[in-house]
Amino acid sequence: MRVAVLGSGAIGGVVISALESGEVPGARLTAVVNLGDSLEDALPLADLVVECAGQRALAELGPKVIDAGKDLLVVSIGALTDDALHERLRGGPGRLFLTSGAIGGLDLLRAAALMAPLETVRIVTTKKPSTLGVPDTGGPVEVMRGPARQIAAAFPKSTNVAAAVALAAGSFDIVEAVVMADPAATLTSHVITASGPAGDYRFEIRNRPSEQNPASSQVVPHAVLTALRELAR
Ligand SMILES: NC(=O)c1ccc[n+]([C@@H]2O[C@H](COP(=O)([O-])OP(=O)(O)OC[C@H]3O[C@@H](n4cnc5c(N)ncnc54)[C@H](O)[C@@H]3O)[C@@H](O)[C@H]2O)c1
Incomplete structure (x- = not known):
């Protein structure tokens, strides 16, 4: 190849x-x-x-x-x-x-959504304020919450994962994405939760940021x- x-x-x-x-x-x-x-x-x-x-x-x-x-x-x-x-x-x-x-669990979300539409899907992404380009307020703050489509567009370098979850879940409309800024976040975290007729799912990912580009892991x-x-x- x-x-x-x-x-x-x-x-x-x-x-x-x-x-x-x-x-x-x-x-x-x-x-x-x-x-x-x-x-x-x-x-x-x-x-x-x-x-x-x-x-x-x-x-x-x-x-x-x-x-x-x-x-x-x-x-x-x-x-x-x-x-x-x-x-x-x-x-x-x-x-x-x-x-x-940067994430996992997409295969299971895809299978669950194929069995029957998922009812709720959420991804909470936490990065350092400097990585997100927002002010450091000294503690964790919610920067934005909304449909995956909106969040992926608002943070193009940091929320590709929200779009990946939505594509696996088979719908952009049901996925809520949350972006958190936390000065203590030395690791970038993504917590993905989903539920539907196939079951309840929770994936927690904590990735080491790239030294060259902290927005990537x-x-x-x-x-x-x-x-x-x-x-x-
Ligand atoms: N799916 C995921 O989980 C995930 C995770 C991290 C990043 N990403 C995506 O990957 C992208 C790349 O990440 P990175 O950390 O390597 O970024 P980076 O900024 O370190 O590198 C981007 C590279 O692309 C080049 N480039 C930009 N526009 C170009 C063009 N039109 N033609 C050719 N080359 C061009 C730049 O010169 C640079 O070399 C991010 O912008 C983000 O959208 C996805």
């Missing part, structure tokens, strides 16, 4: 190094596309493009990847709150894949590499 990586920041950089050192059997790095580089030059060299460049880049470049018949693995899942973009990316001929990114590139391992088998 020939892989092009879009964006070489905190997430893309780790993915690129791992591919370069042959850590993913069956996959090799054939192109890196950064700001100012031409995606069009990279597309003929790739079977799959990994987007690690942000929601705006995904909205702009994702359709070109899919239209060229290349597969697209996405980390900036929050961009898919735009229904038209999501439909476009699902329309082929290339295939759309999503990484689990260190585990995210490894979630991307896990997906690449599956796709390259």
Whole structure:
């Protein structure tokens, strides 16, 4: 599998190094596309493009990847709150894949929602105020609460997870997202709760932030590499 990586920041950089050192059997790095580089030059060299460049880049470049018949693995899942973009990316001929990114439990939420619609779903994300770009008031404060679609758009670098939960739950409308700022949050936390006819669920994730970009967690590139391992088998 020939892989092009879009964006070489905190997430893309780790993915690129791992591919370069042959850590993913069956996959090799054939192109890196950064700001100012031409995606069009990279597309003929790739079977799959990994987007690690942000929601705006995904909205702009994702359709070109899919239209060229290349597969697209996405980390900036929050961009898919735009229904038209999501439909476009699902329309082929290339295939759309999503990484689990910073969180887990999505497989179980998807199964539960498939059995019968979930009744309540909530994700509470807590990060340091500086990471969220809000004032430090000395203690934990709720910064925003609302539908997942609204929160993912308001904090594009920090709440891709809210969109990932909503897509797994099969509805943006039932997912409430809460963003908390806490100066004591040395780890970024996501608490996901859901309930419905299939049962009651609670997942608590506490991730170490990336040193390069505290808005991202260190585990995210490894979630991307896990997906690449599956796709390259
Ligand atoms: N799904 C998840 O759980 C999850 C978790 C963390 C981050 N993310 C998403 O991943 C994105 C990347 O995170 P990061 O920490 O690596 O960010 P980063 O800022 O460290 O790196 C982004 C990289 O993308 C490049 N870039 C920006 N626009 C581009 C464009 N149009 N074309 C090509 N390259 C472009 C930048 O130059 C930079 O190298 C975030 O913006 C966020 O949306 C998702």
